[in-house]
Amino acid sequence: MGEHSRIFLSPPHMGTEELELLASAFASNWIAPLGEHVDAFEQELARYVGVKGALAVSSGTAALHLGLRLAGVGPGDTVFCSSLTFVASANPILYLGATPVFIDSEEATWNMSPVALERALREAARQEKLPKAVVIVHLYGQSADMGPLLALCEEYKVTVVEDAAESLGADYKGRMSGSLGHFAAFSFNGNKIITTSGGGMLVSDDREALERARFWATQARERVRHYEHEQMGYNYRLSNLLAAVGRGQLRVLEERIAARRRVCQRYEAKLRQLPGIAFMPEAPTGRATRWLTALTVDPQQAEVTAGQLIDALERANIEARPVWKPMHRQPLFAGCRYYPHLPEQSVSDELYARGVCLPSGSSLSEQQQERVIAAIRQCLSGRGRAKELGHVQL
Numbered sequence: 001m002g003e004h005s006r007i008f009l010s011p012p013h014m015g016t017e018e019l020e021l022l023a024s025a026f027a028s029n030w031i032a033p034l035g036e037h038v039d040a041f042e043q044e045l046a047r048y049v050g051v052k053g054a055l056a057v058s059s060g061t062a063a064l065h066l067g068l069r070l071a072g073v074g075p076g077d078t079v080f081c082s083s084l085t086f087v088a089s090a091n092p093i094l095y096l097g098a099t100p101v102f103i104d105s106e107e108a109t110w111n112m113s114p115v116a117l118e119r120a121l122r123e124a125a126r127q128e129k130l131p132k133a134v135v136i137v138h139l140y141g142q143s144a145d146m147g148p149l150l151a152l153c154e155e156y157k158v159t160v161v162e163d164a165a166e167s168l169g170a171d172y173k174g175r176m177s178g179s180l181g182h183f184a185a186f187s188f189n190g191n192k193i194i195t196t197s198g199g200g201m202l203v204s205d206d207r208e209a210l211e212r213a214r215f216w217a218t219q220a221r222e223r224v225r226h227y228e229h230e231q232m233g234y235n236y237r238l239s240n241l242l243a244a245v246g247r248g249q250l251r252v253l254e255e256r257i258a259a260r261r262r263v264c265q266r267y268e269a270k271l272r273q274l275p276g277i278a279f280m281p282e283a284p285t286g287r288a289t290r291w292l293t294a295l296t297v298d299p300q301q302a303e304v305t306a307g308q309l310i311d312a313l314e315r316a317n318i319e320a321r322p323v324w325k326p327m328h329r330q331p332l333f334a335g336c337r338y339y340p341h342l343p344e345q346s347v348s349d350e351l352y353a354r355g356v357c358l359p360s361g362s363s364l365s366e367q368q369q370e371r372v373i374a375a376i377r378q379c380l381s382g383r384g385r386a387k388e389l390g391h392v393q394l
């Protein structure tokens with residue numbers, strides 16, 4: 001790779017066994033749909049996460065859609081959802097004709113604020129309009145603070161759907177992310193910690209519920225010879241070829257986590273001391289995978305904004321991204337209710353204004369990472385000098 005070739009945010013990273021497994025799927029002529037690799041991928045992932053069952057599907061979004069339908073979500077219902085997330089956490093709420101209510105983040109994990117959730121649930125109970133489900137997102141490889149969040153959902157008897165698309169391999173007090181709610185969704189999209197190019201998994205301890213989702217995901221075909229349909233279904237299953245790739249990726253998952261954690265540690269060691277830079281904290285409640293290394297830039301101290309830093313990296317042919325734009329700021333969800341962390345403090349808005357995600361791939365070389373670090377240092381020191389010369393207006 002050339003000295004100035006593009007550095008990507010989170011590119012796919014294949015191991016050595018994926019191609020062999022894919023070839024074995026080809027040789028068996030079980031191309032799609034289904035086949036032995038789908039069954040094995042489901043079992044192996046369920047064992048890794050520590051749940052009783054899993055259903056391999058075509059995307060993480062499909063897994064969330066099925067999880068919410070299992071929770072009984074339908075037209076006219078409300079569903080609570082983390083605001084600081086990718087739109088795929090919330091779209092399935094719309095697919096089901098329900099209305100999302102967005103819940104802010106807290107500073108310690110960047111994930112759902114128990115304080116905001118409590119306020120939202122209390123108010124909903126008073127209005128006799130409790131949500132059918134709460135979608136709790138685990139951002140950037142870090143578990144939400146599930147203890148208090150689950151206690152609240154239990155108190156109000158609301159189903160919990162974990163959006164674990166970004167947190168495969170993270171844990172919370174010794175339990176794997178995705179094993180704590182009633183249902184959880186993983187994603188194997190191209191940018192995730194392991195990938196099948198596209199794919200997802202719905203997991204749960206409720207095997208009977210997973211069988212209903214399996215039925216819906218295969219066009220809800222009744223078990224008779226002719227094509228009989230009593231319910232609406234989807235074409236959501238994962239191909240056997242992609243499941244073969246997923247099995248190979250699962251075998252190297254722990255190595256991928258270790259590599260991403262090393263990437264994050266190197267960024268922290270070399271950038272922590274820069275004025276105005278603060279890293280997404282790793283909560284003391286468990287291991288974060290550091291799927292993406294995220295930091296915030298305080299424009300007063302750093303004398304650059306997050307947007308200016310992303311622009312500077314782009315000029316050096318380095319892909320960096322803002323932190324997710326909160327759902328309560330999206331035109332798609334204009335008019336939806338939102339509960340900030342505190343009545344006068346919206347943490348997700350602060351993180352969006354200041355947040356930057358850095359290249360974090362498990363295949364990022366130390367030389368490539370040095371290029372990113374040098375570009376960040378140069379950006380910050382350059383602005384500082386310009387300010388001394390009186391050129392900067394923030």
Ligand SMILES: *Cc1c(COP(=O)(O)O)cnc(C)c1O
Binds near residue numbers: 058085137165187
């Ligand atoms: C990637 C992602 C999804 C969606 O997964 P797909 O497999 O792309 O459908 C959902 N939620 C979050 C938070 C994600 O990052």
